[in-house]
Amino acid sequence: MIRLTSVLLLLTLSLATVTTARADEMPVNTLPIADLKAEADYQVKYVSEALQNLEGDDKYDGIRKKVKRAGGTLAVVAQVIAHHPEAASANVAAADLRVAGIAIRDAQDAASAKTALEAAVKAYNGEASGNAEESSEWKGLIGMHDMMEVINFRSSRLRRGVRRLKNPDEEKLHAVAIAVLSVPMKADTHEVKVEAEIPDWQKMSRESQELAVKLAKAISENDADSAQSIFDQLGKSCKECHTKFRHEEE
Ligand code: HEC
Numbered sequence: 001m002i003r004l005t006s007v008l009l010l011l012t013l014s015l016a017t018v019t020t021a022r023a024d025e026m027p028v029n030t031l032p033i034a035d036l037k038a039e040a041d042y043q044v045k046y047v048s049e050a051l052q053n054l055e056g057d058d059k060y061d062g063i064r065k066k067v068k069r070a071g072g073t074l075a076v077v078a079q080v081i082a083h084h085p086e087a088a089s090a091n092v093a094a095a096d097l098r099v100a101g102i103a104i105r106d107a108q109d110a111a112s113a114k115t116a117l118e119a120a121v122k123a124y125n126g127e128a129s130g131n132a133e134e135s136s137e138w139k140g141l142i143g144m145h146d147m148m149e150v151i152n153f154r155s156s157r158l159r160r161g162v163r164r165l166k167n168p169d170e171e172k173l174h175a176v177a178i179a180v181l182s183v184p185m186k187a188d189t190h191e192v193k194v195e196a197e198i199p200d201w202q203k204m205s206r207e208s209q210e211l212a213v214k215l216a217k218a219i220s221e222n223d224a225d226s227a228q229s230i231f232d233q234l235g236k237s238c239k240e241c242h243t244k245f246r247h248e249e250e
Contacts (some may be wrong), residue, residue, distance in 0.1 A: 006186065009063065010123070018198065021200075022140075026080075026083070026183060026209065027043065027078050027179065027206075027209050027213040028082065028084075028179050028180055028182075028183060028209060028213060029084055029085055030213060031084075031176060031179065031213060031216060031217075032238060033081065033084055033087070033089065033090045034037075035084040035172065035173070035176050035216065035220075036080055036081050036084065036090075036176065036180070037081070037090060037092060037241070038169075038173055038176070039073075039077050039125075039173050039176045039177055039180065040074060040077045040078060040081065040092070040097065040124060041124065042085035042173055043070045043071075043073050043074040043101075043212075044120050044121060044124055046070045047067055047070045047071065047074075047104055047113070049119050050063045050066055050067055050070075051067075051114055052115060054110055059110075060109050060110045060113070063138045064107075067104060067105075067113055068104075068105050068106075068107075068146060069105075069142070069146045069149060069150050071101050071102065071104030071105030071106070071107070072101065072102075072105045072141060072142030072143065072146050072147070072150075073101075073142060073150050073177065073180075074097065074100070074101030074104060074105075074120065075097075075098045075099075075101030075102045075105060075141045075142065076101075076138075076141045076180055076181060076183065076184055077097075077101075077177075077180050078092075078094050078095075078098035078100075078101055078123075079094070079098050079135070079136065079138065079141060079183075080180050081094040081097070082094035082095060082098065082134070082135065083135075085190070089158045091125075091126040092123065092124055092125075092126055093122070093123040093124075093126055093127055093128035093132070094123075094124070095114075095129055095132035095133060095134055095135070095149055096123035096127075096129050096131075096132045097120060097123035097124055098132070098136065098141070099119070099123075100117075100119040100120035100122075100123050100248070101120065101141075102118055103115075103119065104116040104117060104120060105142070115245075124126065136227055137187070138183055138184040138186075138187035138188070139184060139187040139188040140184075140185050140188070141211065142181070142184060144185075144188055144190070144191060146183035147181050147184065147185060147188075150177065150181060151177075151178050151181055151238075154174040154175075154177045154178055155174070155178060155234070155235075155238070157171070157174045158171060158174045158175065158215075158231055159231070160176075162215075162219070162224070162227045162228055162231045163175070163224065163228060164224065164230060165219060165222060165224050165227065168219050168220065168222055168249070170217050172216050172219040172220050174193060175212050175213075175215040175216035175219060176212070176216050178208070178212040178216065178234070179209050179212035179213045179215075179216060180205075180214075181210075182205050182208040182209035182212060183209060185205040185208065186201075186202050186205035186206055188210070189201050189202070191245050191246075191247070192245060193247075197244075197245075200244065201241075201245060204237060204240060204241045204244075204245075205241075207237050208234065208237050208238075208241075210233045211230055211233055212234060212235060214230050215227060215230040215231060215234060218230055222236075
């Protein structure tokens with residue numbers, strides 16, 4: 001009898017641990033791995049097209065900012081894939097993809113961007129080099145300014161798309177991107193000048209991640225009404241954070 005009780009107690013305790021772990025889990029981990037792969041693919045294609053349209057090396061400066069942002073976003077998506085519970089089934093060499101994203105982000109000319117892009121395509125297709133560090137810090141994968149520019153671009157696409165959901169697959173990806181970028185947002189608290197306000201920053205960026213994940217799910221269910229209302233909440237969350245933490249003079 002005693003034994004059974006202690007077994008039950010142990011079971012209850014371990015179940016409790018599992019539940020807490022779930023509650024702490026990142027909302028992006030509940031997105032289908034296919035959505036994350038699709039976003040990685042979006043960024044790889046974006047860089048590939050930008051480089052194809054390039055006439056000469058001297059023009060690289062004109063697309064460098066865009067390539068940098070795409071590379072940073074790709075690095076973040078790769079790391080989200082690496083942490084996802086279904087990472088193994090993704091057939092992506094996620095650590096290599098992160099490294100390639102960083103190389104795209106930092107490329108100073110078209111030739112190095114092309115080399116980095118080739119590495120990204122290989123990693124996306126599951127070819128692991130064996131040299132990439134398993135994980136890295138979230139902070140620094142993409143700069144705050146670039147992160148906000150990407151979030152703003154994807155959010156403006158959503159603003160137009162969310163009402164009608166004409167291309168749900170594409171519109172969903174914009175929400176996935178915002179969700180994914182909200183992860184390093186939470187980790188990068190350098191904009192918070194008063195230490196006691198760090199928890200507020202973390203709460204707001206966590207909320208941004210949660211709302212964007214919900215939005216992606218509403219879009220994939222073709223639920224335009226929910227999508228619109230979640231998008232409005234997301235818009236409020238941007239403003240709330242800007243009011244508190246954005247310092248215009250920077
Ligand atoms: C957790 C806080 C936080 C959230 C949430 C947030 N932002 Fe920001 N945002 C900032 C800070 C801080 C800056 C200024 C930093 C910088 O630009 O380097 C900024 C800057 C910006 C900028 C100006 C970028 C530039 O050119 O400098 C845009 C545009 C922007 N955010 C859009 C958005 C949108 C759209 C959302 C919501 C979908 C959002 N942000 C959510 C904190 C936040």
